[in-house]
Amino acid sequence: MSINCIRALIEKAAVACPDKVAVIDGSKKLTYADLFRKVNQIARYLSELALPSGSRIGIYSHKSSEQIIAMLALLSTEYIFVPISRLLKPEQVEHIINDCGMTCIITDKSKIKSIDEIKFSGKVVTYEASERDIVSFEEIYKCCSDAFTCNIGDYKNAAITYSFGLTGFPRGIVITHRNLIDSARVASNYLELKESDVISGTLPFILDYGLNQLFCSIYNHATLALHSLVLPSDFFNHLINDGVTVLPLMPPHITQMFESDPKRIPNAKLLANVRIVTSSGGKITPKMIADIEERYPSAKFYSMHGLTEAFRSTYLDPAQLKIRPNSIGKPIPGVEIHVINEQGLECQPREIGELIHRGGYIYKGYWKSKEDTQKRYKSIAILDKVVNLEGDLTDEIVVASGDFVYRDEEGYLYFVSRKDDMIKVSGFRISPYEIESVVHDKLPLIAQCAVFSIENEKTEEEIVMVYSAAREISKNEIVFELKKHLPNHMIPSIILHKEKLPQTSPSEAKIDKEVLKKMVMELR
Structure with missing residues (x-):
C-alpha cells in the first residue's frame, strides 16, 4: 500500500495515539482505536461484496460518525466513493447515480424512502437496523471481523465529487488517493495545524473543502468535532462545548453566524480557544472581517481561493487581510x-x-x-x-x-x-464581481447580492442586480451610492429585492443566478 493515501494515515494514527479522541459527534466520542476497528469491519464487509475494482459507491446521509466511518471504509478499498448531498432533490440524486454508474448506496433510515422513489436497483446498506431486509452497520459490527488489509495505489481513483454548473445538473470531478493526502499535507502545513487541535466539522462532506476537514484531522492526529450549521446559538454551543480551535467556513456561514440578536452571540472570551478561521468559496466582506476580529480575538483568519479542478490555488496571509482585504493572496506551497x-x-x-x-x-x-x-x-x-x-x-x-x-x-x-460570467455593455467588458464587491463594501444593509445580465438589443446586455436585505431599499438610494464608486456603464438598470436568494445547492451555499435570471425574464 502506498504511504500517500488516507488509509495509511488511519493505520498510523491508530498505532500512534489509539486512545486519542478522533471524532466528537454530540455526546458520542470515538477514539482512533475505535474508529480504526469500525472502519476495518465495514471495509471488510464491503470488500466481500466482490464488486469490480473501481465500482462507485454513494454515501447519501446526514452528517454523523457513521458517515465518517463509511467514507474511511470506502477509502480503504479499491472502490470509489461518491458523496451525495442529503439536500438534493430526487431527480438530482438520480442524475448522479446514473452519471457515475453507482452500484451501491450507504445511507441512513431517513433516506430509504428517497432511494425507493428513484427506483435504485443496486445494493443498499444502512447505518441503523430497520424492518427492511437491508444490511446495517449495526449488524456488521456484531458479525464482521476487524481483520482487514488492503493494498491501494496512490494513483488510483478515490472519489468523485459533484458540483453544480450552468446546466442545472451537477458534474463529477475525479480525485485520486494522492490528491487527498496531498491536500491534507499542504493545508496542514500553511495553517500550522497541531495534534492538540479540535477541527470543526461544520462543512458538508460533499466537496473537497469539507472533506479536507476530516483528512487534516487524521493527518495531524487531531480531533474532528461534527456539527450541522442550523441556528447560530447551536453553532456557538458547538464551538464552546467541543473546545473548537480550527473553524473552516464559507462566506454565507459567516454572515449567518452574526445574523442573530447580538445579545445571543457569546462574549469573545468564550470563543478565545478558536485560533484559526478559514474561508473559501466566495467573497470576504469588510463586515465579515470585522465580525471575526471582534468575536474571535485569538484567531488568524485565512481567506483562500480554490478551483473545481484542483484542491486550492492561493491563500492570503492573515497579516495582509486588513491591508488588502479583497486579495485572494499568493500561491500555496x-x-x-x-x-x-x-x-x-x-x-x-x-x-x-x-x-x-x-x-x-x-x-x-x-x-x-x-x-x-x-x-x-x-x-x-x-x-x-x-x-x-x-x-x-x-x-x-x-x-x-x-x-x-x-x-x-x-x-x-x-x-x-x-470567464463565463463577464458582461458586455456598449463595448465595455464588465465583471459582476466588481459590482458585487462595491455593494458588499458600501451598502452594509444588503446581506447578499447577485449581479448578472440579460439580453438587450440596444446595449448588447443589460445589468441586473438582485439583493437580499431585512427590508427593501430604495432603488435611488442604491444607485446613488453605486455611482460614487462605479462608472455609469457599470450601474445596474434593474435592481430587485428578495427576502432570500436561491442557491444552486443548499450544501454548496452558492447563489443560483440562472434561477434569478429566469425570474427576471418572466417579470419583463
Whole structure:
C-alpha cells in the first residue's frame, strides 16, 4: 500500500495515539482505536461484496460518525466513493447515480424512502437496523471481523465529487488517493495545524473543502468535532462545548453566524480557544472581517481561493487581510500561478488575465466528460511564452481555470470574474464581481447580492442586480451610492429585492443566478 493515501494515515494514527479522541459527534466520542476497528469491519464487509475494482459507491446521509466511518471504509478499498448531498432533490440524486454508474448506496433510515422513489436497483446498506431486509452497520459490527488489509495505489481513483454548473445538473470531478493526502499535507502545513487541535466539522462532506476537514484531522492526529450549521446559538454551543480551535467556513456561514440578536452571540472570551478561521468559496466582506476580529480575538483568519479542478490555488496571509482585504493572496506551497492574456503572455501588474494553475493538487479530470476536461486541463505548452520549457516534456498538465484575475505590484492576486460570467455593455467588458464587491463594501444593509445580465438589443446586455436585505431599499438610494464608486456603464438598470436568494445547492451555499435570471425574464 502506498504511504500517500488516507488509509495509511488511519493505520498510523491508530498505532500512534489509539486512545486519542478522533471524532466528537454530540455526546458520542470515538477514539482512533475505535474508529480504526469500525472502519476495518465495514471495509471488510464491503470488500466481500466482490464488486469490480473501481465500482462507485454513494454515501447519501446526514452528517454523523457513521458517515465518517463509511467514507474511511470506502477509502480503504479499491472502490470509489461518491458523496451525495442529503439536500438534493430526487431527480438530482438520480442524475448522479446514473452519471457515475453507482452500484451501491450507504445511507441512513431517513433516506430509504428517497432511494425507493428513484427506483435504485443496486445494493443498499444502512447505518441503523430497520424492518427492511437491508444490511446495517449495526449488524456488521456484531458479525464482521476487524481483520482487514488492503493494498491501494496512490494513483488510483478515490472519489468523485459533484458540483453544480450552468446546466442545472451537477458534474463529477475525479480525485485520486494522492490528491487527498496531498491536500491534507499542504493545508496542514500553511495553517500550522497541531495534534492538540479540535477541527470543526461544520462543512458538508460533499466537496473537497469539507472533506479536507476530516483528512487534516487524521493527518495531524487531531480531533474532528461534527456539527450541522442550523441556528447560530447551536453553532456557538458547538464551538464552546467541543473546545473548537480550527473553524473552516464559507462566506454565507459567516454572515449567518452574526445574523442573530447580538445579545445571543457569546462574549469573545468564550470563543478565545478558536485560533484559526478559514474561508473559501466566495467573497470576504469588510463586515465579515470585522465580525471575526471582534468575536474571535485569538484567531488568524485565512481567506483562500480554490478551483473545481484542483484542491486550492492561493491563500492570503492573515497579516495582509486588513491591508488588502479583497486579495485572494499568493500561491500555496507547491503551486505556481500564472496570469495570462489572450496573446499567451504573462500579464503586467493590474492587467486582467486568466489564472493558470501549475504544480500540485491538480485533480484527474471530469468524469465521463471529455469536453469539460479538455476545456480546463491543458498542456504546459500553453505557457511556452512565459516559462522556459527547454528539455521539459509537454505532457505536463496545467489547469486553465476560467477565472479572470490580476496581480498588484507586490504579486498579490485579485479575483475579477469567472470567464463565463463577464458582461458586455456598449463595448465595455464588465465583471459582476466588481459590482458585487462595491455593494458588499458600501451598502452594509444588503446581506447578499447577485449581479448578472440579460439580453438587450440596444446595449448588447443589460445589468441586473438582485439583493437580499431585512427590508427593501430604495432603488435611488442604491444607485446613488453605486455611482460614487462605479462608472455609469457599470450601474445596474434593474435592481430587485428578495427576502432570500436561491442557491444552486443548499450544501454548496452558492447563489443560483440562472434561477434569478429566469425570474427576471418572466417579470419583463
